[in-house]
Amino acid sequence: MSENPGMTRRRLLGIGGTLGLTAATGLSTAAALSRRPAATGAELRSAIPLPAAFRTPLPLPPVLKPVSTSGSVDRYEVTQRETKVEILPGVRTPMWTYEGTFPGPTIEARRGRPITVTHRNELPVPTVVHLHGGRNTPTSDGYPTDLVLPEGWPEPVGGTSDMHQMAEMPGMDGMDSMDGTSGMDHMAGMRDPRAVVTRLTRDYTFPTDQRPTMLWYHDHRMDFTAPAIWRGLAGLHFVRDDAEDGLGLPAGAREVPLMIADRAFDGDGNLQYPALDPSLRDRPGVREPYLAGVLGDVILVNGAPWPVHEVDAARYRLRILNASNARHYEIEAVTDDGRRLHLVQIGADQGLLAAPITHRSLPIAPAERYDVIVDFADVPVGGRVRILNRLGSGRTHDVMAFQVARKASDDSRIPHVLARDVPAWRRSDAVRVRDFAFRAGRMRGRHGWLIGGQPFDPARTDVTVHLGDIEVWRLIADVHHPVHLHLVGFQVLSRGGRQALAHDAGLKDTISLRPGESAEIITRFDGYRGRYLFHCHNAEHEDMGMMANLEIG
Structure with missing residues (x-):
């Protein structure tokens, strides 16, 4: 992660899509990486006979009903619990779920009308809920250490952070961690004095002050996001408004x-x-x-x-x-x-x-x-x-x-003009340009995934931006890295020094960096002050260090 304070703003912005980081890495390395296959990871093979394709009817996730619509807030309740779900026909699979279903129930929200979702954790481990793509206050954004503890999990000691309780956690004495040290040593480096931990339940309040779109919610617990999502903790969340409803798009x-x-x-x-x-x-x-x-x-x-x-x-x-x-x-x-x-x-x-x-x-x-x-x-x-x-x-x-x-009859249409509120940020509007490298590296003596050469540490502030500022971020990858920014949407300016691709259009919150690829994005950091994240959304990369703190002040 780097900022270039010694360069003039004009020269900085004139660099365009040609990343200085690419030169540092070596063009030959980037070219070699770009020839890698279009997959990052290894495949598990199922041991059970699998059903034929295109025989199982498509299920539609149930829409969650609010428990209250009084006042100016719609209120929902969700219980996180383990249950058996029929995924493969005739087979019951144990899963971690929201409200007993996979995917979890869909939430339908209206733009400008806040909602509060009370999550109750009846799973055997702590959880965190992140509304992906939501313009949320930091207290409801699902920071990875803002845990909801289940019954029986040791109480925090010496502050709000669960990291202070590690000496009391079952199985921590003498437990070997990823780097061969004790579990206490591993977690000691991850202490977060700003974490806010609750017992059993937590209210997440979402202002719903954003463009209509489809969001999704999922677990975001530090170090364990990937297996929690794999076990079923994911669901859809829609934001609607009258303008979109009036376009005549296919509905119902x-x-x-x-x-x-x-x-x-x-x-x-x-x-x-x-x-x-x-x-x-x-x-x-x-x-x-x-x-x-x-x-x-x-x-x-x-x-x-x-x-x-x-x-x-x-x-x-x-x-x-x-x-x-x-x-x-x-x-x-x-x-x-x-x-x-x-x-x-x-x-x-x-x-x-x-x-x-x-x-x-x-x-x-x-x-x-x-x-x-x-x-x-x-x-x-x-x-x-x-x-x-x-x-x-x-x-x-x-x-x-x-x-x-x-x-059947069809009175739907696709308007030539869909939206007039897509931001038109210009490179010349940016007050700052930053470079970020997403690469494999070493973390506590073992394999890790790093941003700017550093693994995630919740106690460290990596990037500080000013509320309302427009910035250009220049990203480079070694292998596939889908990079996600919390709180804000962004536009893709370029890839590899050339224009963005057709599918990069619109306002995004996740960009897929291909092996050896560089890209530029532009965004305005509006919304709320506080601590947020940006990270790779390959969930295993995320769990192994590829996150960074973003402080909006």
């Missing part, structure tokens, strides 16, 4: 949320995951072959393996989320006779584009979202459209299918 049954994720199962139908500590209590990390990321061989959509969804011969709005830990997809819609349908992108992570963009395929990295229109009008009744993953092979090439069941 013709708006379909699609949470795509990969998993693997053992011979009994339990989830496989290569955790060093399967209890997820003490020892973070994964076994050596999976340090770059954990991939599964079963593709789930809304918690169902390779499902099929019955549709009319009409336009459909697909709200797509890649909720995988590490798997990248490049999706396309293909009829059984080999014809590719257009994917008309109308929105990105942070809401509607200014105008629609038509694609033949769309790459989607972990945590990215796309808002896409697919028109089934020219597919004959009885015909099928498969959603395929161009980056997959074997069973991971298939994602899901749509079966056209009937002719």
